[in-house]
Amino acid sequence: MSAVQGRAPIDAARILAGWAQACRPMGEGDLEQVDAVERQIYSFPWTRGNFADSLRSGYDAWVVRDGAQLLGYCVSMVALDEAHLLNISVAPTAQGRGLGRRLLAWVEQRAAVHHARSLLLEVRPSNAVAKGMYERAGYERIGLRRGYYPAARGREDAIVMRKMLVLPDTGDVHGG
Numbered sequence: 176m177s178a179v180q181g182r183a184p185i186d187a188a189r190i191l192a193g194w195a196q197a198c199r200p201m202g203e204g205d206l207e208q209v210d211a212v213e214r215q216i217y218s219f220p221w222t223r224g225n226f227a228d229s230l231r232s233g234y235d236a237w238v239v240r241d242g243a244q245l246l247g248y249c250v251s252m253v254a255l256d257e258a259h260l261l262n263i264s265v266a267p268t269a270q271g272r273g274l275g276r277r278l279l280a281w282v283e284q285r286a287a288v289h290h291a292r293s294l295l296l297e298v299r300p301s302n303a304v305a306k307g308m309y310e311r312a313g314y315e316r317i318g319l320r321r322g323y324y325p326a327a328r329g330r331e332d333a334i335v336m337r338k339m340l341v342l343p344d345t346g347d348v349h350g351g
Contacts, residue, residue, distance in 0.1 A: 198281060201236035201248060203227070208245040209238065212266045219325045221262055226250070234261065235285050239278065244268075249278050251286060251294075258286030258340075260296040275308055287340040294340055297333035299324055306334065314338045 201209065206223050213220040229236055229250050236250045246269040250262040260282055265275045286294050297320060298305050314336040323333035 197240045198237055201230065201238045203230065205238050209248050212245055212264060215267055216264060237281065239274065247274050247278050249282050251282050253286060253289045253291050256290060256292040258291035258294045260294060276312065279312055283340060291340055293337050295335065295337050297323060297335055299331055300334055301331060309336050
């Protein structure tokens with residue numbers, strides 16, 4: 176399938192620049208604010224140690240700021256020709272303005288630049304907002320991980336979703 180047949184590359188840098196927000200690599204100095212936002216928005220948040228380990232492992236981790244205010248962040252990794260979205264989050268004060276979609280486009284572009292053929296993610300079935308965002312962005316359900324997430328009453332499944340990525344230099348979509 177080519178870009179002409181329905182999928183064009185996303186220029187996430189242009190999208191983010193249009194918002195006049197600074198998207199930059201996450202560093203140790205960001206972890207206090209990242210941890211605070213994470214604890215605000217999730218019942219079972221990543222720990223500061225999870226983020227620090229991701230940085231030490233060389234994962235692709237980014238923050239979006241408006242001045243000193245942390246608006247959102249994302250963490251992904253590429254292994255061989257497949258990327259995996261590990262965490263994508265938007266601060267409560269910045270939610271509902273399309274930043275999650277823009278961050279997702281950023282992750283897709285970064286993964287394609289690193290020659291990933293697809294991007295995988297997991298989402299809770301109970302997270303209707305995120306699930307809807309992924310579906311609108313072209314992600315397809317490819318599986319279910321039973322008991323993947325901790326939940327108030329035991330465990331919650333994870334829906335596994337995937338999107339084939341567009342190579343930035345050719346416009347070609349990788350086939351499955």
